[in-house]
Amino acid sequence: MRLIGAALVTAAGALAGLLDVQRMRERAQLLEELVRMLDMIEYELSRFRTPLPELFGKLAGQMEGRTGLFCGEVARGLERLGERDMAGLWRDALALLPREAAAPLVPLGPLLGRYGAEELVRAAAGCGQAMERERDRAWRQLRERGRVTVGLSAAGAAALAVLLL
Amino acid sequence: MDGYRAAASLLPAALRMAAEGLGEDGRDACEELRLRLGRPMSALLAGREYPLATAAVTEGDLRAVAEAATGASLHAASEQLRNGYLTAPGGVRVGVCGTAVLGPGGVMEGVRHISSMSLRVPRERPGCADGIWPALTAGGFRSALIAGPPGAGKTTLLREIVRRLSEDGVRVAVADERGEIAGAWDGAPAFELGPCADVLTGTPKASAAAMLVRAMNPQVVAMDEIGGREDAAALLAAAGCGAMLLASAHGRRGEPLPRACRDLLDQGVFRRIVWIRADAGGRSCAVERAPCA
Numbered sequence: 197m198r199l200i201g202a203a204l205v206t207a208a209g210a211l212a213g214l215l216d217v218q219r220m221r222e223r224a225q226l227l228e229e230l231v232r233m234l235d236m237i238e239y240e241l242s243r244f245r246t247p248l249p250e251l252f253g254k255l256a257g258q259m260e261g262r263t264g265l266f267c268g269e270v271a272r273g274l275e276r277l278g279e280r281d282m283a284g285l286w287r288d289a290l291a292l293l294p295r296e297a298a299a300p301l302v303p304l305g306p307l308l309g310r311y312g313a314e315e316l317v318r319a320a321a322g323c324g325q326a327m328e329r330e331r332d333r334a335w336r337q338l339r340e341r342g343r344v345t346v347g348l349s350a351a352g353a354a355a356l357a358v359l360l361l
Numbered sequence: 362m363d364g365y366r367a368a369a370s371l372l373p374a375a376l377r378m379a380a381e382g383l384g385e386d387g388r389d390a391c392e393e394l395r396l397r398l399g400r401p402m403s404a405l406l407a408g409r410e411y412p413l414a415t416a417a418v419t420e421g422d423l424r425a426v427a428e429a430a431t432g433a434s435l436h437a438a439s440e441q442l443r444n445g446y447l448t449a450p451g452g453v454r455v456g457v458c459g460t461a462v463l464g465p466g467g468v469m470e471g472v473r474h475i476s477s478m479s480l481r482v483p484r485e486r487p488g489c490a491d492g493i494w495p496a497l498t499a500g501g502f503r504s505a506l507i508a509g510p511p512g513a514g515k516t517t518l519l520r521e522i523v524r525r526l527s528e529d530g531v532r533v534a535v536a537d538e539r540g541e542i543a544g545a546w547d548g549a550p551a552f553e554l555g556p557c558a559d560v561l562t563g564t565p566k567a568s569a570a571a572m573l574v575r576a577m578n579p580q581v582v583a584m585d586e587i588g589g590r591e592d593a594a595a596l597l598a599a600a601g602c603g604a605m606l607l608a609s610a611h612g613r614r615g616e617p618l619p620r621a622c623r624d625l626l627d628q629g630v631f632r633r634i635v636w637i638r639a640d641a642g643g644r645s646c647a648v649e650r651a652p653c654a
Contacts, residue, residue, distance in 0.1 A: 247434035274433060278370060281425055282433040309433030316436050
């Protein structure tokens, strides 16, 4: 019975480690998708000067996961312009994203809707660079700490199990 | 949505409430809502401005109107802004004043630090052409010029004539540079123009007329507020292709019309003139044969 208990504690530790790694992977994937979103914003603004309702409507259909939800929220918010200003509805939509993923997007909110295409393209490019740095850091963290996290969690749990025995 | 509500819907909450406080007669007569930085918002009624609120208009208010008018897409409206206006949903034309941004050659590229805005209330008045219809179509529709002072309802009358012609089965191509005739937004017209009207929005009138004649085989080409020589040249070219013309221009009876209109009248392009008179006593229209018809 004790052995089964010890095995379960060790397995639980390993599972916690795996879940942590999964969270890291999901974060990196989200940042990857946000980089893609910013690339598309930059492209659409520079090539076609696409109006924001059309742009975010399109992005909501093309982006995956939380990025798609974020774009959908912005597109819905744009239907309520007048009740809420652009900067406000951008802030509302950012609340759907984890803080560290939302941070590089914060500077874009006060600029959207107020400036010409060139300024917006520059701002989107700046946000894109900041987001790429976050993404690279997230992938690096996953590579460097992923296996160690699982190993340490399992080992820690095993040590706990030994102590309990 | 009626024109007044469409214009008021562009305002931020506090100003919208003030605008909604205007009585029904006032809304019906309101030509423009005017916003000036640091001054209370006012309504233009029969050529005079009346304050609608006590609070001064702020920079944030003007920015909010610009956001609402463009769908937070000022970057997509730079061509319009270059001409000093924005076209908003519902056919509301928003005139913009502020600090001009000049590009190479001193050409205005846009407006920064917006200081004033005028929200032109679009009108749709079915039946407003009933009184002149028999005279306008006697012996069949012939090219016509609608002339009247600013705010007299030239665009409203032009829209109604387009609708009636279109409902009579006449193919009408509308060169709607500022989006005021059809009130098109995202391609869908806000105003009824009948089943046979084709609208080209957002292109300068002169090039739009040429495109429409080439592409849509219209029987009538309609455009608002002709003024420049290029407009006159485009209309002349359209007339040369066999299309009838329907256009409007600023003008008062007894005073000279803009040069472009005079040129077209001299060449016998317009066969009829619809004069709109607007004063304190109201509006009236009269059709007369053009001098060279």
